[in-house]
Amino acid sequence: MRLRWQSLAIPVLAGIVIVFLAWSAGPGLLGSVSSGGGTVTEATVTTPAACSDPNPTETVEFSSGGQTRTGSLDACGHDKNNRVEITVPAQAGAGPVAVHLADVVVGHSDLRRPVGLALLALSCLGGGAYAFLVQRGGRRAPALAS
Template identity: 50%
Template sequence: MAAVVGILITVLAWLLGPSLFATSSGTAERTVQATVTAPADCTNPDAQETVRFQADGATHEGTLSGCGHDKDELVQIAVPEELPDGPLSVQLAATHAGMADLGRPLGMALLVLSCAAGGVYSFLVVRGPRLAV
């Protein structure tokens, strides 16, 4: 019974589609290269750095939530396809949710392993202790 429930959970998770594991925020985004113009010290808990990047033929500035970069260091950031007017909050491309293609297969593999572990555990509980001969 536990194996059937595990298989059912895995099938339902697969049918829910890409929205289950490693999704983006729903807005179209692109990755651009930016230069850190005002680095932040990591002793500040709310450290924010200022970055400058080129997009749509113009130079833009954004606020990067992070610290530890050097002045004029190049970083990859995720920005929206449609850039709003005014200040822009950006994220590092490598850490932004939905930017990695490994999330869905890895999530499914972990789900299958947890279902298998649950099935083995329930089998051992139902079987009971073995008597030494």
């Protein structure tokens, strides 16, 4: 059975469509969306939280605008008096502030999106190679003589 290029057109087009749809879905699919802003600062954990808690929240103290502020950090596993980098929202009002770790804050995606798209394209390529092998047929390699 001869393999024709038309038999591989569907897997190739499907792979292209999948990568295009993932790219056009926006930055939230494979990486974080951009943040509303904030200031990265160093904080001290005052009340640690165990990671076995259902919704762990640690209490931190940080300096903002020359004042010592208290914030609730959505993290776990730190010891008391550990220093962590946090992102304080630009619109932080009075009282306790909800803060996030600086390296996991929304908008800090680095290479997640391009690497995710590259891996998606490679998986589409792998699917196309599998379709090629299925279309090629069940030719088996000759058995080795013992």
